[in-house]
Amino acid sequence: MAIKPFDGTNDVAQKSERWTQDQIDAVERAKEQQRRREQEANQQRDANSQNRQAENRP
Amino acid sequence: MYTSDFSHWIETAKNTCEILAIFGGATWTYLNYFRGRIYNPRLECSVEASIAKHSGHSFLRVSVRIRNIGLSKVPIKQRGTALLIYSMPLQGRTALFPRQVQWDEPVAAFDVFSGRKWVESSESIAEVLMVALPHGDSFTYKIALKVVSGEIWWTAESLVGDTKDNG
Numbered sequence: 001m002a003i004k005p006f007d008g009t010n011d012v013a014q015k016s017e018r019w020t021q022d023q024i025d026a027v028e029r030a031k032e033q034q035r036r037r038e039q040e041a042n043q044q045r046d047a048n049s050q051n052r053q054a055e056n057r058p
Numbered sequence: 059m060y061t062s063d064f065s066h067w068i069e070t071a072k073n074t075c076e077i078l079a080i081f082g083g084a085t086w087t088y089l090n091y092f093r094g095r096i097y098n099p100r101l102e103c104s105v106e107a108s109i110a111k112h113s114g115h116s117f118l119r120v121s122v123r124i125r126n127i128g129l130s131k132v133p134i135k136q137r138g139t140a141l142l143i144y145s146m147p148l149q150g151r152t153a154l155f156p157r158q159v160q161w162d163e164p165v166a167a168f169d170v171f172s173g174r175k176w177v178e179s180s181e182s183i184a185e186v187l188m189v190a191l192p193h194g195d196s197f198t199y200k201i202a203l204k205v206v207s208g209e210i211w212w213t214a215e216s217l218v219g220d221t222k223d224n225g
Contacts, residue, residue, distance in 0.1 A: 014103055019211035024138035027204060030167035031140055 100128035101177065103214035105141075105203040109191075116191040118143070118218070122170055122203045123184040126177040133176045138206035141168045141187060146198040146219075161200050170203065 091097060102125045110117045122141055126132050142164040170185050177183060191197075198219035205212040 013215045014213065016101075016210050016212045018209050019138060019206060023211065024206065027138050027140050027142070027167065030142065030164045031169060034167045 097130045098128060099126075099130055099132040099207055099210070101125065101132055101205060101207065101212050102127050103203050103205055103212045105201050105214045105216045107199070107201045107216055107218040109197060109218060115193070116197070118187075118189040118191055118199065118201075120187045120189065120201055121184060122187070122214075123182060124171070124177060124203075124205055124212070125182040126179050129179050131176050131178055132207050134171060134174050135206040135208075136169065136172065138204060138211065139169070139171060140204050141170045142202040142204060143167070143189065144200040144202070146200070164202075171205070 104123045104125075106121045108119050110119050120141060143166040144161040144163075145165045146159055147162060166189065168187060168189075170187070171183060174183060199217070201216050201218060203212075203214045
């Protein structure tokens with residue numbers, strides 16, 4: 001499978017605008033959701049690790 | 059009498075030149091400072107992304123950079139500043155006509171430039187993120203860098219993907 005990423009330097013689009021509270025809130029919600037998912041994934045990984053250790057214990 | 063008149067004219071010419079110089083300086087300052095906007099906060103944002111594969115896993119390597127191209131210090135607010143990743147929705151069927159892809163909600167969002175409160179004039183700061191991609195996920199993403207400063211929201215966007223035929 002050939003992976004050919006786009007040339008980022010040519011594809012970058014820039015803009016500046018006045019933000020609205022809704023836009024900021026949406027970004028903060030996305031960041032919070034990301035943090036929550038990572039926390040849950042870490043807890044799941046720790047639980048799996050503890051289960052494996054318990055199974056391997058004589 | 060003649061010498062007195064000459065001195066008078068010299069004095070008048072000197073005063074006129076001083077007044078013109080003051081007005082000229084004021085005009086230049088006005089154009090330079092207000093119209094030229096060189097002291098307005100200005101950032102140049104960029105984002106580059108590529109997909110890397112290691113041991114059968116796919117990773118998104120993202121490099122974000124902001125550069126202060128103005129002459130004043132630009133403060134950065136963490137609230138609203140982020141790197142957003144959008145995934146292209148997989149369409150079950152081929153489009154009947156050329157149309158723009160609609161990007162939904164971001165599938166991931168990360169804090170960037172967390173330790174920074176401001177960017178000095180001519181200063182450039184960068185960060186590199188490595189994002190593990192879910193197995194079997196589509197390989198076309200829109201990467202958006204959002205930076206908040208005062209009332210302004212700077213955005214830089216880029217696309218990354220592969221050319222494989224998903225069938």
